[in-house]
Amino acid sequence: MRGLTMVAAVAAAALLAACAARQARPRADSTPSPPASEPVPASRSASPPAPASRAGIHELRFDEPLVLEDGELVIEWLEIQDSRCPRGTTCVWVGEVGILISVAEQGQPLERKELALRVNDEAAAWATTPGHEIHLLRVSPYPTHGVETERAQHVARLDVRPRG
Numbered sequence: 632m633r634g635l636t637m638v639a640a641v642a643a644a645a646l647l648a649a650c651a652a653r654q655a656r657p658r659a660d661s662t663p664s665p666p667a668s669e670p671v672p673a674s675r676s677a678s679p680p681a682p683a684s685r686a687g688i689h690e691l692r693f694d695e696p697l698v699l700e701d702g703e704l705v706i707e708w709l710e711i712q713d714s715r716c717p718r719g720t721t722c723v724w725v726g727e728v729g730i731l732i733s734v735a736e737q738g739q740p741l742e743r744k745e746l747a748l749r750v751n752d753e754a755a756a757w758a759t760t761p762g763h764e765i766h767l768l769r770v771s772p773y774p775t776h777g778v779e780t781e782r783a784q785h786v787a788r789l790d791v792r793p794r795g
Contacts, residue, residue, distance in 0.1 A: 688768065691732070691787040699791060704763060705735045709743065711770070711785060719776035725750055728770045730787055736762050759794065766790040 691697045697706040710731040716722035729747035733740070744758035746767035756767040768788040772780055 686792045688788060688790050691789055693782045693785055697789070697791075703737050704760075704791070706765070706789070706791070707733045708785075708787060709733055713770070713774060715774055717774040717776040729755075730767065730770060732758075732765075734758075734760055734763075734765070736760055762794055764792045764794055766792075 689697055689699070691706060691708050693708050693711075698704075699706075708730060712729045713726075714724075715726035715728055716724070727747055727749040729745060732744050732746065734744055735741060741760055744760075744765065745755075746758055746765070747755040748767060748770065749755050758765045766789065768790055770785065770787050772784060772786075774780065
């Protein structure tokens with residue numbers, strides 16, 4: 632019986648190590664189970680984005696600052712960490728996705744904010760600034776085994792609301 636327990640422990644450790652190794656590779660999306668794939672435009676304009684409305688749901692992309700309220704709120708996507716279990720694989724852990732953003736309000740840079748989508752940790756998806764609440768809703772595309780996602784293909788859906 633002890634030999635069987637040892638074999639099970641070694642197998643579990645190997646599975647955990649395989650899933651942990653996937654964390655170092657950049658990936659993207661937000662929900663524990665893969666969502667329907669979403670088309671992403673092949674090319675983007677190099678012109679600065681037009682300011683969006685004050686509140687609501689917005690898409691944030693790498694290298695394209697999200698400008699709200701006539702420039703009074705600017706959000707930039709700096710990094711992504713994606714350890715979600717890719718389509719086409721079996722994992723012992725569903726994984727998570729996190730992004731690092733930079734926020735500036737009224738022309739003043741604020742600290743960087745980490746937002747993450749984790750099972751049983753809704754608070755990790757929220758960040759607050761003096762004037763706003765930022766909620767990470769989704770990161771796409773969801774990773775697929777053997778398919779690398781280019782930086783420009785990542786899209787984060789944010790719900791941005793004024794505080795108060």
